[in-house]
Amino acid sequence: xxxxxxxxxxxxxxxxxxxxxxxxxxxxxxxxxxxxxxxxxxxxxxxxxxxxxxxxxxxxxxxxxxxxxxxxxxxxxxxxxxxxxxxxxxxxxxxxxxxxxxxxxxxxxxxxxxxxxxxxxxxxxxxxxxxxxxxxxxxxxxxxxxxxxxxxxxxxxxxxxxxxxxxxxxxxxxxxxxxxxxxxxxxxxxxxxxxxxxxxxxxxxxxxxxxxxxxxxxxxxxxxxxxxxxxxxxxxxxxxxxxxxxxxxxxxxxxxxxxxxxxxxxxxxxxxxxxxxxxxxxxxxxxxxxxxxxxxxxxxxxxxxxxxxxxxxxxxxxxxxxxxxxxxxxxxxxxxxxxxxxxxxxxxxxxxxxxxxxxxxxxxxxxxxxxxxxxxxxxxxxxxxxxxxxxxxxxxxxxxxxxxxxxxxxxxxxxxxxxxxxxxxxxxxxxxxxxxxxxxxxxxxxxxxxxxxxxxxxxxxxxxxxxxxxxxxxxxxxxxxxxxxxxxxxxx
Amino acid sequence: xxxxxxxxxxxxxxxxxxxxxxxxxxxxxxxxxxxxxxxxxxxxxxxxxxxxxxxxxxxxxxxxxxxxxxxxxxxxxxxxxxxxxxxxxxxxxxxxxxxxxxxxxxxxxxxxxxxxxxxxxxxxxxxxxxxxxxxxxxxxxxxxxxxxxxxxxxxxxxxxxxxxxxxxxxxxxxxxxxxxxxxxxxxxxxxxxxxxxxxxxxxxxxxxxxxxxxxxxxxxxxxxxxxxxxxxxxxxxxxxxxxxxxxxxxxxxxxxxxxxxxxxxxxxxxxxxxxxxxxxxxxxxxxxxxxxxxxxxxxxxxxxxxx
Numbered sequence: 001x002x003x004x005x006x007x008x009x010x011x012x013x014x015x016x017x018x019x020x021x022x023x024x025x026x027x028x029x030x031x032x033x034x035x036x037x038x039x040x041x042x043x044x045x046x047x048x049x050x051x052x053x054x055x056x057x058x059x060x061x062x063x064x065x066x067x068x069x070x071x072x073x074x075x076x077x078x079x080x081x082x083x084x085x086x087x088x089x090x091x092x093x094x095x096x097x098x099x100x101x102x103x104x105x106x107x108x109x110x111x112x113x114x115x116x117x118x119x120x121x122x123x124x125x126x127x128x129x130x131x132x133x134x135x136x137x138x139x140x141x142x143x144x145x146x147x148x149x150x151x152x153x154x155x156x157x158x159x160x161x162x163x164x165x166x167x168x169x170x171x172x173x174x175x176x177x178x179x180x181x182x183x184x185x186x187x188x189x190x191x192x193x194x195x196x197x198x199x200x201x202x203x204x205x206x207x208x209x210x211x212x213x214x215x216x217x218x219x220x221x222x223x224x225x226x227x228x229x230x231x232x233x234x235x236x237x238x239x240x241x242x243x244x245x246x247x248x249x250x251x252x253x254x255x256x257x258x259x260x261x262x263x264x265x266x267x268x269x270x271x272x273x274x275x276x277x278x279x280x281x282x283x284x285x286x287x288x289x290x291x292x293x294x295x296x297x298x299x300x301x302x303x304x305x306x307x308x309x310x311x312x313x314x315x316x317x318x319x320x321x322x323x324x325x326x327x328x329x330x331x332x333x334x335x336x337x338x339x340x341x342x343x344x345x346x347x348x349x350x351x352x353x354x355x356x357x358x359x360x361x362x363x364x365x366x367x368x369x370x371x372x373x374x375x376x377x378x379x380x381x382x383x384x385x386x387x388x389x390x391x392x393x394x395x396x397x398x399x400x401x402x403x404x405x406x407x408x409x410x411x412x413x414x415x416x417x418x419x420x421x422x423x424x425x426x427x428x429x430x431x432x433x434x435x436x437x438x439x440x441x442x443x444x445x446x447x448x449x450x451x452x453x454x455x456x457x458x459x460x461x462x463x464x465x466x467x468x469x470x471x472x473x474x475x476x477x478x479x480x481x482x483x484x485x486x487x488x489x490x491x492x
Numbered sequence: 493x494x495x496x497x498x499x500x501x502x503x504x505x506x507x508x509x510x511x512x513x514x515x516x517x518x519x520x521x522x523x524x525x526x527x528x529x530x531x532x533x534x535x536x537x538x539x540x541x542x543x544x545x546x547x548x549x550x551x552x553x554x555x556x557x558x559x560x561x562x563x564x565x566x567x568x569x570x571x572x573x574x575x576x577x578x579x580x581x582x583x584x585x586x587x588x589x590x591x592x593x594x595x596x597x598x599x600x601x602x603x604x605x606x607x608x609x610x611x612x613x614x615x616x617x618x619x620x621x622x623x624x625x626x627x628x629x630x631x632x633x634x635x636x637x638x639x640x641x642x643x644x645x646x647x648x649x650x651x652x653x654x655x656x657x658x659x660x661x662x663x664x665x666x667x668x669x670x671x672x673x674x675x676x677x678x679x680x681x682x683x684x685x686x687x688x689x690x691x692x693x694x695x696x697x698x699x700x701x702x703x704x705x706x707x708x709x710x711x712x713x714x715x716x717x718x719x720x721x722x723x724x725x726x727x728x729x730x731x732x733x734x735x736x737x738x739x740x741x742x743x744x745x746x747x748x749x750x751x752x753x754x755x756x757x758x759x760x761x762x763x764x765x766x767x768x769x770x771x772x773x774x775x776x777x778x779x780x781x782x783x784x785x786x787x788x789x790x791x792x793x794x795x796x797x798x799x
Contacts, residue, residue: 029525032550237552394649395640410632410641437642450632452641 627784
């Protein structure tokens, strides 16, 4: 895509005003104080979508930790024991491939959504947006509207101001701590964590000690602080200065990508007018220059300057402008989701949407669907048993009574099912090959055992050298649960 | 930093480090603002290729605080931890000390698991599934390198799953072998016996276990055996556990069966070493290992069988 006009590249909202001085040289700061943004609350179609996603993501996040499954936490990432539980699935470190798949799916999903409709993730689902939305809602309830908040910040410190500010930060901190607690609850069983956290102190070692472990305490506070800091204080700065996504979005956009667009052809020349005035007679466009689109913007930009890297695609300006258009009796959509081509070529809505099915989006969608299907099939066919065969390095090959050749192996048998099982161990690949050690092994639920296994081959059945063999480990009573592992039998 | 031969280098590096860090702070401070030609802050004033300008998009000020924080952190770190020349740091932290602390913590946490078995009889441990499961893991960690994962040994390393013992198969003897190790030495007799003498003795030794042997050589070897070998292996060749001398009348051969292997043993002697484990295994773990090894020979059992 073409780069936006140079003016739009910079940050219209955050840039220091151009100071014109008569002096020949000018002192210039490489760093500047952030100008606080007071986004005006907005209602409308897209704001409703954002709130729906706030509810959906937060119900899953806050509630998911409390779900139980088979007498254990439904979703638990047990790092100490290196097992990840997700509903009925138990992931072991050997399943790291699924994490890779998850990351690939997430990345491709991001590519696809971005190519089709810009920064959907940023505007609706990113935790930074979601928590900022929640925190701004609290702020609005306690400190009041945008104008009231600005006035409050400029007023001298009074008891009322102190009370409002304290109340706001108290609520913020409460939400943040609960978020931190919930997050840690995905790594430490949340019910035990809750018991510990509410016990506060336990009598041990001759004195009261905090019941919550030092590391749990640290991480709860750490993630709580991160939530409070990012959603309460940092806000748009996270998107502007920390998040890399804004910086490479232009690589994923093209001329048919739906982005928040100000229809300059319709809006300009902008200007204030009375509702009754005839805009054609005044020579004005549809933009009444009310500034609502700037006031509602959480990143403090003016969308009328064109697409900017600060724009997180939240569509707050769309909702804000639509309300003004309604009041003025003008058609909606002066600011809308549209594409560069649609504005330039005056495409209709259906023509614009038809271009969603362009090769780029279809290729992304195809690859994404392929990987999701492959991962799903792989998960479906996954056997809750893993076996590693390690040849014994001490006894390469030994001759035992009757001239039989014996090799020793260690089998690491990992029962990833949540029930204990007995496994049968067989060897295949050479005539007369036989496992002479204990033929069946009991392994507890979600446990692993290292078992020494002796394998014998009758004399004369194999030439000196190495011979490929296979171990077959199968669950007794459940033939579907079986794993074959290759190894080598050595005769000397 | 003990590798420094003179104190000079330590001071030199410490100074260099501190001056560099302070220089970073000075650089940050002085370069945070600058004078540019022009009358507007809209651009930085840089121009390339005639018309390419650079917009001035200043970073937020807290970003520069991050740089100052790293400087404060580095000074704090260097005050607390070793890093400035040979200065050891206020905390006196060392890797070795940390390892010692972690070991102590692990022992405090897991020690009781082992300790409850320390006072139990070895023979009793050999039939305790829990003790055998722990014993097996210890065996795989500490013993399997030589004696093989199944305890079956290999050439030169005794099989622990049969009832043939060099140093005795009682629980006490097994424990003693693990604690203090064993040195099994057979002196070379090649020079003393001569080539033919060695061969004669070898055939006599073969005959002891009923292996095929040359009857003439066996007859010639018998008096030689009585003279040179019987001291350790006994007049009947049944060995002596007190010396670790193997029983020659069974068909178990530590260094290989057959005439050539036996001739080599007699000619060159053997020097076998089982290392002592008391230095790095606590008594409770040795007790568990002894129980496991005892079970291997007594029942040919593994914990799987016991379970």
